[in-house]
Amino acid sequence: MPDENTGRPDTRTSKTLHNGIEVLELLGRHPHGLSVTEIAERIGVHRTVAHRLVRTLEEHRLCRRDAFKRITPGPGLIALAESVESDLRGVALPVLTELAESQEATAHLIVPEGEDEARALMVVEPSRARVHLAFRPGRVDPLDQGSAGLALLSAMPPRPGERAEVALARERGYAVSHGEVTNAVTGVSAPVVRSNGAPVASIGVSVLDPQDPARHGEAVRAAARRIAARLP
Template identity: 80%
Template sequence: MPTTPAPQPDPRTSKTLHNGIEVLELLSRSPHGLSVTEVAEGIGVHRTVAHRLVRTLEEHRLCKRDSFKRITLGPGLVALAESVEVDLREVARPVLADLAEAQGATAHLVVPEGEDEARALMVVEPRHARAHIAFRTGRVDPLGKGSAGLALLSAMPPRPGEREEVSLARRRGYAVSHAEVTNAVTGVSAPVVGPRGAPVASIGISVLELDDPAPFGEAVVDAARLIAGMLHLP
C-alpha cells in the first residue's frame, strides 16, 4: 500500500472533493477492499479524515463496508455509470463497426461488472463475412475467463495468483483466449485505458479460426486507443 501523499490539488478546486475522488479511484484498484487505515495511507491523509470521507461516500452509496469492515465500491456507482455507458456506446459504435468489417469477425465492447465479472455492453456483427460468431449484448462472464476479461485484468494491478495469460496480455497489449466462454471460439481483446491506467472497457473480436493472433491484436489495440482518444481519456 503506497504511503507517499498524492500531489496536492489545485488550490482553486475543492480539496475535500479531490480527496473523495481519490478514495474512489483507490477502491477501484483494490477489488478485495481496504480498511479505513489503508484508505488514509493510500491517499495520504489522517485516519480521521479518511473516516469522514468514507462515511460521506457511504451515505451516497458510492462505497460500502462488509462484515469485516473492509471498504469496497458501492452500488450507487452503477447509476452514475449508466450515463457514461451511453456516451461509451455512442463513441464505440462506429469503431466496432469498422473493426468488424475490416477483420470479418464479430466485434465486442465489454465493461467491468463489479469485482469479478465482465459484461458485454455492445456486440457488432460483420455485414459481409461468410460466417461469424453471434452472442447477445448483456452477457456476463467471469472476469478471469475469455479475452475480454483477461484484457481488463491486464490493465489492473497484478492480483495474487493471476493467470500467466494476464501477464502476457500486460506485456503485449492484448489478450488471447480459446474456448473459455464459448466452445471453439477464439477471442482477441485489448483494454480501453482510462485515467491512471484503470480499464474503462475492453474491445475485441471473436473468431472460429485463428492461426496468428498478432494482426488481430494490432487491430484491437488500435481500436482501443481510438476509443480512448475519442473519449478524451489521458
C-alpha cells in the first residue's frame, strides 16, 4: 500500500493483510458473490494470489463458496460485527421494533460509512403488515440517495452543490425520497444526533404505498429523539 506522502510502498503495513481486507470489502459490495478470477481482477493481483487469500479467509469463516463456486461473505463476519456499535444496536432495537409495528412498514437504522456512503446497520420488519419491503443489514448505498442518507446529510454542515431535499430535511426534521434506492419504494428518515451535534445514524421506514408521508415523518423524528436520548 503506498504512503500518502511519498507515493512509495509503505513498509510499515502488510500487503497480504491489505489484500485480504480488500477482498472482504469487495465481497461486502457484491453479496451475491464473485469468482476467484473476478476478485483477482478487481483487487489487481494474480489469480493464484487471490486463490490463497480466499482459502485463508475461508478457514476463518470470513467467506465461503456457493454451489456455483462463487465467493460470498461468510458467517464469521457476523461474529466480528456483533461487538461493533453494540451500544447503538441495543438502544435502537426496541425503538425500531415499535416503529415498524406502529407504521406497518420495514424500519431501518442506517449509519454513515466514510464520507460518501451509508450502511444499513439494523433492519426490522413489521409482523402485522400484509405487504412490506425486505432487505438485509449490511447494504451500502450512496449517501446522497435515499431518505436515510439525505437525513444524515441534513444533520451535517451544508456541502457545495448539495440537493435541495437536504435543505428541506433540515427544515422539517426528516427526509423523504421515492424510488431512489429501491424502485417504487418511498423512504422517510430522520437523523439521530448526539448531544454534541454529531449525527450517529438515521432511523426510517420504507413504505410501499404511503398515504401520509408527514405522519411517517413525525414518527421517525420521535424515534430518532428517543434513540439519541438513550445513547451513552
